[in-house]
Amino acid sequence: MVSIGIVGLGPMGRAIAYYLARHTGHVVNGYDVSDEAVSEAKRLGINNAVKADARNYEDLKRIAGENDVIVSAVPQSIADQVVLRLHELGKPVIDLIFMWKYNEDLARKLVSGPIIIPACGWAPGLTNLLAMAAANELEVVEEVGIHVGGNPVDPKPPLYYELLFSLESTVDEYVRSATIIKDGRVVGVEPLAEIFDFRTWLVNGEFAEFYTDGLSTLLVTLPKYFKTLRNVYERTIRWRRHLEIMRVLRDLGLLSDVETAKYVLSKSLRPGINDFSIMVVEAKGKISGDYAVVKFESVDYAQGGFTSMARLTGFTAAIIADLVARGEIRGEGLTPIEEAYIRNRSILSQVVNALKMENVKIYKTKTMIE
16 A cells, blocks of 8 residues: 655645545655644544654654655745655655746756656646646647636735735745746746736636746746747736736835745735636647647636635645556656656546546637637
């Protein structure tokens, strides 16, 4: 029997543990430095949840010894340290945030040893898989766009937004330069320099979107397989009123650096529990000489005691961990989920069908344009 360990039992980690315990036959072990997080995991039925500090090497050695596959759901500040140490200890690792910002030098060092699946949550993660699958439907690929965003169902002033993941990662979206591919070149763009209209049939509302730095490994993998590709980007969807206010804060210099932005936003942002998540992943190009668009679309809402953000992030990571545990995903060293898909195309249907078990529905369309 395979043992899967979850390091970090915050909202995302608990969702991972819940999914694995409910839908697989694996032994599920949970670890967190917080007594409260351990107790909450046990309340969800994760009886093998215990206290451990991922920053402590001896604790990580114990975790590695107790598990065949490990999912890291620790904070961004220690994710790299935890993943690299677990890799050195010889264990396959799936991580939610490792390589969110693609590091070519580090990637070159991780070509062997147990598999590491980086940035494997919702976005990046599920979006990477769908982006590669959408592009694969076309004969000539010209553009890949990812449109994603989690938002409160009932947005309230002054910011019309709530914290759906850590403050640190939230601030990053507005401060850190976004890396995209534009006209065939990798370029950096300021997140709030341009705000775009966003409309979808999935949900009613006044939305807008802005460039964010979530392409991760797609910056390398998509151009590797599709030489005609010209544009690749991720944009994050927000209630329009929220982005209008954030643009004003930016213009006033209140988002000029991470620490300033954290101070300003921490005054108004509070954790949210009633959220919804929109996802539209699209590839544009040609089939038999005609223009075509392939889309994967989804909307999800908080339910079952989990925010939508935790559901999509945690359930995706759990499904990938299960596929690794069952040998459906294989590899050595750094293996982005979209690369795993290229090696085994059945991964797409397995992930989509597994998400359906928790009422996450993904709609696919292919439209020919004359």
